[in-house]
Structures are given as C-alpha cells and as structure tokens.
Amino acid sequence: MEPRVSLITLGVPDVAAARRFYVDGLGWTPTFEVPGDVVFLQVGPGLLLSLFGAADLAEDVDPDATGPAPAPAGMTLAHNVESAEQVDAVIADALAAGARLVKPARRAAWGGYHGYVADPAGVLWEIAFNPSWSVAADGTVQI
C-alpha cells in the first residue's frame, strides 16, 4: 500500500448545507456532483474532498449498518498559508462563509500562528502559518 490519500469523504448531516458553505460561501468549484447526494471538490493535486450524507457514508462502509455514521478517531484538516496575516484573513473568510470560530488565531508553541474553525457539520479546519513548512516543486513537503 503506497502512501497516498486520494479522497477525503466527510459524512455530513446535510449535504445542501455543506454545499452552501464550501461552494457558495468559500467559492470552491465542484469537480463533479450529484445534486442533493454528493459533491466532489479538488483540494490538492490528485486529491478530492467529498461531501456525502452521513447515512449514505455509513451504508457505504457497512451495508448492514443500522446505527449512525462511523465515528472515527479525532481528525482535523489543515489549510496552510504563507503568513500570520493570511491566517487572520482566511479565518475571516471562513467565518463569513458560515464557519464557527473554535480557536481564535494565536502564536503556536511550534513557532507559527494558527487557529481553528468548524464547518457546518463540525469538521475542524486548522488555518496555519508554519515557517518551518515548505513544499518543493515536486510536491515534497519538508518540516
């Protein structure tokens, strides 16, 4: 198994609400969608984010599931930017699009500056400036 994530699927309570946040609010363009059912958004080279109904995702994982969507371990997504000022600006953008402020931006112990917002389904996005983080032309990350 090669080290590769192709798709991050969010099992959300309301696909339309998630779409309003990511597409109408943040202005991200769907790669593909089935109205009311699923929305795919490109979030990196070779990487899509999928907005999918929580019950549909639960059924996709286990067709015999009768309970709620699978509850994974704690998980967050991070969006890195190039400066502390950009962290503040992106958090303001996200809040304007309908996100909820979870952790106001502040200096971080690891030398950067970051904050957390939650999307309408409660998915946590860390908005971060990490001066030790760099991405080479071929996509290789160095810390």
Place this chain on the structure above:
Amino acid sequence: MEPRVSLITLGVPDVAAARRFYVDGLGWTPTFEVPGDVVFLQVGPGLLLSLFGAADLAEDVDPDATGPAPAPAGMTLAHNVESAEQVDAVIADALAAGARLVKPARRAAWGGYHGYVADPAGVLWEIAFNPSWSVAADGTVQI
C-alpha cells in the same frame, strides 16, 4: 480561502501503535517525527498525514478542553488504485500490517470495486478502483 488541504491530523489513542501500523507495517517513511509525540507522513503532493495523540489534538484545538478529543463528523480516507486486483492486494497488505477488515471488497454501485479497512485507531480507509476516476499530469482529478 483556496481549496487546499495541507495536512490531515489523526488524533489517535496510541501514537506508538499508529506508528507501528503505518511505518513498520505499511513501510511508509516519516517526513519528520518527535518520538512518542507525533509522526508526519507524506501522502500526496504537498500533503502530509499526522499521527498525533488524541489528547494532544484536543488540547491543540481548545487549550481549555477537559473532555475527550474533538469528535468530527464521520470521515473516511480513500486510497485509489488501478484495478480490482490491486484493491484485493492492497487490502491484504493492510491486513498484514495490522488493519481490521470492515467491508470485504466487492463490486460497487458506482461501477467500481472497493472495500474498507480500519487502522488501529479505527480510522476508516476505503481501498477503491474507480474506472471513472483519472488524474491528469498536473494533478487535476476528473470523475
């Protein structure tokens, strides 16, 4: 806010157990690590996966948190491959590395073939062959 995920952080109950699975079991090479504390693995161009203690993640999100790690919406990670045979082979690899079989591989309603395994922390990985999924040289995904 541009459409970009830089980092996926898994808040796991046991960083050493997570490391044994991803590094020793699957053979993925850490980009950077602080022994016993955090491990970063490259999983795409410009994209890292972080194995971090659940309590540390909860505290990173909210320094005043007294409860357990944040419980996001249901979320899965997908690893796409080029054929049904590769799905079977990767699932076998993951099980050999210590994953748990959640959904045995089968034909999917969307025209492909897939199954689900869970890592030691319960994080769900979908292993999928999707004949409608293609990635251009510049990283753009088409469905």
